[in-house]
Amino acid sequence: MSKAKRLLDILLFASAKKKFTAQEIADEFRISVRTVHRYILDLSDMGLPVYAEQGRNGGYTVLSSKMLPPILFTEEEAVAIFFAFQSLSYYRDLPFDAEISSVAQKLYRSLQVDAKGKVDKVCSYIAFWNPKRTIDTPFLKDTLEAAIENKNIHMHYESKGGTKTKHIRPIGVYAHDGLWYLPAFDYTKQKVLLYRIDRILSIISTEENKDEYMNLEQWFGSYEIKQPVRLHVQLTQEGVRQCKSVPSLEGIVIIHEDGTGYIDSPIDKGEIDFSMPLFYRLGPHARVIEPQELIDGMRKHAEGILMMYQDN
């Protein structure tokens, strides 16, 4: 076996074990202790942060966490990694931020000058815009950890009615529009609710669970129509164009040959409130035929606006 291969094996073994003696490595790989000392010296020269403690109970200790075998990337792949990092730059709080910047440093340093330019360009010509929140999310890492490790959380939470103590089982965390959310099963209310992680004031304690619970993907996929209501709307060309841009309606818009169209599809009753602003905005470009509730809502809103500005 080549020296390089053996060094790699020892690198992996050592960084997995963290603390070990030369004798252990020698036994494991059937080589002499002297050679192990020489190998450790090589690895140390190559940048593995390992230090030795002498004397009885001494041995080698690898400082950093487990290392991966060296990986060869192409320049384009490096650019792609920077591109992915760019998508995170509009978040104030992120898990793994330390790791992300160390990866960015390692990569950037090993790029040649022209590739550095490429990366700089990608970073200045592409953005993933988010409202750049000024809100702190100090418990992001803790909640993520609890979700991953399948732990329950007791926490103080700032809700509409003031500070409350909650006992929840997290499903996962997700970011949307610059904020971090935590869908979780609430043991008091006995249903899944959505929390904002920036509103967690403190985590009191966590507790292990033995069984697995739903994960995020499953939760996202579990949308169902509970109270079906017929939505029937006629759309002008412009109405079609705008409805096509709305995630929840996108799939149910039917387009005529002349570019106009209509919607005629069951939706959940809870979505009426959500879709009213859209149809209100569209005005003459969307004539709602059903449900009456939506029409009433829009009229009421229009009356409210007129009332509000009657003096102007």
Place this chain on the structure above:
Amino acid sequence: MSKAKRLLDILLFASAKKKFTAQEIADEFRISVRTVHRYILDLSDMGLPVYAEQGRNGGYTVLSSKMLPPILFTEEEAVAIFFAFQSLSYYRDLPFDAEISSVAQKLYRSLQVDAKGKVDKVCSYIAFWNPKRTIDTPFLKDTLEAAIENKNIHMHYESKGGTKTKHIRPIGVYAHDGLWYLPAFDYTKQKVLLYRIDRILSIISTEENKDEYMNLEQWFGSYEIKQPVRLHVQLTQEGVRQCKSVPSLEGIVIIHEDGTGYIDSPIDKGEIDFSMPLFYRLGPHARVIEPQELIDGMRKHAEGILMMYQDN
């Protein structure tokens, strides 16, 4: 010099040069041609995609783009890269998607079993939610390329009034809420407009520019008011919350201690039309005090709605 170091040097030399003969390498590194052949074989075994053409004018050609020197990552860093990739997974179209999946593969393969589990968990307990668009954005890569390479675009674009031909100079591309946008200077209208990349029907041609133009960062930072109009709005808590999510208003919302707030800031006249839908959606949560034009617009719209549904 050790063999590993020399191989690395040759890897870098070869992948930078792309096409070369064994003799060139031999001269460059003062080694025999025979050894070069052996080295190329080694590099090929290590995964460098290199092929040989025989005969006169033959030589070696490195297929893939330039390789970076091998990089040692920690397990945590690998997880962080997967985390960053996760932030892209709700986009239908992405530049660099091929590179991203090849990086993911290379990394995943070199992880140990427990680390693979960690990555899987992070990917199933963290999400960056976006409306999952079914809208195709076929010209994303082309527009990005044009922006980076400082090229003008002639294109067919689907706008309100139907299909139009546009001649623009791109500033950059950015994603927001699952859609890709292209701010660009419109040569016809002589100002910077915002295009939706999914509404580009075709790119007719591109042309080089010699001078540099603004980039995205500058554009984000260079919001300029040409026809100033005083925007004065009082906001409830909910009004504050929603205005904070609007890119153009985010910075000018002033928040009181009780969570309510107001906007009192000059904006460009052109933005009135753009911000009207927001304020009429907000209804009682936003009382517009100035400009009168905005109020009139909202009243007119409300009257239109009432007229439209007067029979229901």
Place this chain on the structure above:
DNA sequence: TAAAACATGACAACTAATGTCATGATAAAA
């Protein structure tokens, strides 16, 4: 003080890398 660990040097035995030479194959240019 003895034992268990790292640190380092010397040297012979072993293994791998290298250069040289030879032969063959292939493709393009003369």
Place this chain on the structure above:
DNA sequence: TTTTATCATGACATTAGTTGTCATGTTTTA
């Protein structure tokens, strides 16, 4: 067609590197 420039591969002596063994230190702790 022949020559030339190229890769491909094998044989073998030479050189360089690696390893094991032994020896000698040092440091720490029971």
